[in-house]
Amino acid sequence: MMIQDMLPLVRKHGTPLFILDHKKIRENYRAFKKNLPRVQCYYAVKANSNQEIIKTLFNEGASFDVASYNEFMQVYEYVKNFNKKEKEHYVWDKIIFSNTIKDRDTLKKIRRYRPLVTFDNYDEIKKIRDYCDTAGLVLRLKVPDIGSQVEMSSKFGAEPGEALGLISRAADMGLEVEGLSFHVGSQCVNFDNYTAALEITSEIFHGARKKGHGLNIIDIGGGFPVPYDAQAPRFDRLARVLNTEFTRLFPEDIEILAEPGRFMVATAATLVTEIIGKARRDGKLFYHINDGVYHTFSGVVYDHWIPNFAAFKRGNGEVCAVVGPTCDSFDKISLSVHLPGNLEIGDYLYTTNIGAYSTASTTRFNGFDGAKIIHVK
Numbered sequence: 001m002m003i004q005d006m007l008p009l010v011r012k013h014g015t016p017l018f019i020l021d022h023k024k025i026r027e028n029y030r031a032f033k034k035n036l037p038r039v040q041c042y043y044a045v046k047a048n049s050n051q052e053i054i055k056t057l058f059n060e061g062a063s064f065d066v067a068s069y070n071e072f073m074q075v076y077e078y079v080k081n082f083n084k085k086e087k088e089h090y091v092w093d094k095i096i097f098s099n100t101i102k103d104r105d106t107l108k109k110i111r112r113y114r115p116l117v118t119f120d121n122y123d124e125i126k127k128i129r130d131y132c133d134t135a136g137l138v139l140r141l142k143v144p145d146i147g148s149q150v151e152m153s154s155k156f157g158a159e160p161g162e163a164l165g166l167i168s169r170a171a172d173m174g175l176e177v178e179g180l181s182f183h184v185g186s187q188c189v190n191f192d193n194y195t196a197a198l199e200i201t202s203e204i205f206h207g208a209r210k211k212g213h214g215l216n217i218i219d220i221g222g223g224f225p226v227p228y229d230a231q232a233p234r235f236d237r238l239a240r241v242l243n244t245e246f247t248r249l250f251p252e253d254i255e256i257l258a259e260p261g262r263f264m265v266a267t268a269a270t271l272v273t274e275i276i277g278k279a280r281r282d283g284k285l286f287y288h289i290n291d292g293v294y295h296t297f298s299g300v301v302y303d304h305w306i307p308n309f310a311a312f313k314r315g316n317g318e319v320c321a322v323v324g325p326t327c328d329s330f331d332k333i334s335l336s337v338h339l340p341g342n343l344e345i346g347d348y349l350y351t352t353n354i355g356a357y358s359t360a361s362t363t364r365f366n367g368f369d370g371a372k373i374i375h376v377k
């Protein structure tokens with residue numbers, strides 16, 4: 001969104017204002033499909049579960065990665081009026097429960113839909129057998145995630161050496177393991193993570209097929225880098241690496257899935273905030289704004305995100321602190337932002353590339369409402 005287009009929206013809607021550009025979401029989805037033509041794109045709803053985003057991507061033909069029954073129902077909203085056969089096919093073909101640990105109530109609720117679900121341990125197999133034996137299973141593997149913004153391997157993934165045993169145990173219980181998955185960590189800038197993960201997955205895939213297991217799905221998870229700054233590696237470079245490895249390691253007749261979340265929405269949102277206070281503290285200029293780490297800047301805490309700020313007004317710059325509105329001293333968004341020193345109470349700041357893991361994890365701490373979300377294009 002152009003800077004000059006923001007202020008009329010602010011005058012109309014107030015601040016904090018979260019401006020979500022659906023044209024950019026569509027562009028990101030189409031870029032993903034263009035660069036990875038073999039890959040079925042499952043949007044990771046957790047990145048930003050706003051219903052209008054799901055609607056836009058549904059209309060684009062996207063598939064969906066959900067982590068809970070509520071996220072599942074957000075997608076199901078658009079297929080609930082399909083006929084029974086179309087509905088069942090959509091759920092099987094275009095939705096995956098990629099949370100490897102699911103509670104029993106969720107499994108009971110989704111049993112009727114014959115879903116695709118991930119797992120990474122023996123107890124989860126038993127739980128799926130008891131409460132959702134209609135599911136197709138995908139085994140999530142532990143793979144390297146060194147250097148990713150958010151690492152995953154400490155909490156998820158079966159050790160590669162255990163994989164064939166888990167596949168066999170699931171089969172012995174009458175369940176069908178349809179494929180393998182991995183996740184190299186969110187905002188992965190180390191492409192070696194992907195190549196190492198694909199090597200590990202390929203070895204297990206071919207080993208399982210030799211033992212008679214009919215695996216036909218490879219799910220490469222998410223982690224695709226977003227251009228937060230000039231140092232971020234280009235997605236098209238990663239895509240060329242992945243396409244080469246797909247051809248080298250796997251047969252052409254298998255399905256390849258991916259779960260991009262951040263990649264779809266991070267660059268599609270801009271936040272406009274208002275300066276509500278200004279003070280010098282130990283010589284540093286502090287700007288207090290009407291949004292913070294308990295609200296739209298929650299990604300600073302939960303996503304290890306480094307925020308950016310710019311001002312509409314020009315002036316001599318200095319290193320400033322930008323802090324949130326709550327009474328908690330933890331609510332410091334950044335202590336080193338280069339901003340004009342002449343900004344006043346009532347002036348505005350804007351933050352770009354804030355579409356992922358921001359409003360998704362906002363709270364109402366101290367009774368402050370989150371940013372108002374508006375949709376453009």
